[in-house]
Amino acid sequence: AQKITQTQPGMFVQEKEAVTLDCTYDTSDPSYGLFWYKQPSSGEMIFLIYQGSYDQQNATEGRYSLNFQKARKSANLVISASQLGDSAMYFCAMRPHSGGYQKVTFGTGTKLQVIP
Amino acid sequence: ETGVTQTPRHLVMGMTNKKSLKCEQHLGHNAMYWYKQSAKKPLELMFVYSLEERVENNSVPSRFSPECPNSSHLFLHLHTLQPEDSALYLCASSQEGTGRTTEAFFGQGTRLTVV
Numbered sequence: 001a002q003k004i005t006q007t008q009p010g011m012f013v014q015e016k017e018a019v020t021l022d023c024t025y026d027t028s029d030p031s032y033g034l035f036w037y038k039q040p041s042s043g044e045m046i047f048l049i050y051q052g053s054y055d056q057q058n059a060t061e062g063r064y065s066l067n068f069q070k071a072r073k074s075a076n077l078v079i080s081a082s083q084l085g086d087s088a089m090y091f092c093a094m095r096p097h098s099g100g101y102q103k104v105t106f107g108t109g110t111k112l113q114v115i116p
Numbered sequence: 117e118t119g120v121t122q123t124p125r126h127l128v129m130g131m132t133n134k135k136s137l138k139c140e141q142h143l144g145h146n147a148m149y150w151y152k153q154s155a156k157k158p159l160e161l162m163f164v165y166s167l168e169e170r171v172e173n174n175s176v177p178s179r180f181s182p183e184c185p186n187s188s189h190l191f192l193h194l195h196t197l198q199p200e201d202s203a204l205y206l207c208a209s210s211q212e213g214t215g216r217t218t219e220a221f222f223g224q225g226t227r228l229t230v231v
Contacts, residue, residue, distance in 0.1 A: 004158075035219055043125075043204055045222035091159070102149070102164040102171050104220070108156065 002027045004092050004107035011112050013082045020067070021077040021110045023092030031097040034075040036066065039089040039109070048090075051075060053097075082114045119143045122207050122223035129197065130231055137192040137226045139207030147212045148190040149220065150182060153204040165190065166212050197230045204228075 003026040013019035025034065036048045051059045051066045059066040067076040075094075079086055089111050095104040120141045129135050141148060147166035151159045164171040165184040172182075179201075183191040190207055204227050208220040 037222075043206070043225035043227065045206060045208070047219045047221065050219055102161055102166065104161070106159040108158050 002029070002032075002094055002096070002103070002105040004094055004105050006092055006107035006110050008110045009108075011110055013079075013112065013114055015084060015114055015116050016081055018078060018080045019082055019112065021079070021090050021092075021112065023075045023077065023107060025073050025075060025092075025094050027094065027096065029096035029098070033095050033097065034066070034068070035093040035095070035104075036064070036075075036077045037091045037093065038086075039091065041088070045091070049077070079112075084114050084116065087112060087114045119221045120207060120209055120223035122205075122226050124226055125224065126227045126229075128229045128231060129194070131197060131199075133197075134193070134195040136194065137205055137207075137228075139190040139192075139223055141188055141190075141207075141209040141221070143209055143211075143221060145209035145211045145221075146187055147210045148184060148187070149208040149210075150190065150192050151206040151208065153206055153225070159206070163192075194228075197228075199230050202228055202230045 005024045032053045034051045038046045049059050049061045049064045049066050051068045058068050063080045065078045089109045091109045092107040093104050123138045149164050150162040153159050162176045163182040179196050181193045204225045206225045207223040210218050210220040
């Protein structure tokens with residue numbers, strides 16, 4: 001069974017500062033992928049970044065980077081130079097490499113508010 | 117044209133009504149999904165149509181019934197719903213069977229209110 005834990009229900013960050021959103025996971029699958037999604041108030045879930053469990057380097061996508069620590073089973077999202085448009089819910093998710101997307105597990109999310 | 121389009125965006129329905137949610141994907145994906153998102157709960161997978169196979173969450177009540185006429189279209193038929201069914205219903209699609217882990221692309225959701 002898989003489990004995703006996001007312990008921060010809400011976070012504030014000053015505009016232009018960096019922020020880290022925490023995500024820990026638990027799985028018995030030897031190979032898996034970790035995802036982060038952003039959900040603005042409009043409702044759409046927007047894919048941000050992906051990290052494979054066997055990737056040697058931490059994933060980066062523009063201002064987003066994933067701090068992957070496999071031994072600690074954590075996959076924290078780091079947003080650099082926060083912008084007002086970053087205010088949204090952020091969801092961490094994981095999926096085993098074997099099996100379809102129906103095996104994805106989502107966390108409960110973190111609400112990020114960027115303050116001017 | 118966005119990748120995954122859902123209609124309607126908002127729906128208010130009485131408990132005796134019958135309505136349908138529609139989802140269309142323009143990404144050429146071979147799998148589509150319905151999720152339910154309630155406040156302060158993780159996304160709940162309701163139904164999957166993947167590679168022409170249907171997979172469902174056994175905890176989803178029979179008052180929800182999906183239909184997938186082709187790989188680009190997905191419907192969720194609703195009848196005799198309960199107030200606790202009020203939620204955001206998200207459709208998603210992905211490409212399966214490529215041998216690599218892939219992300220799903222989501223629509224903007226239908227905000228359903230049952231009165």
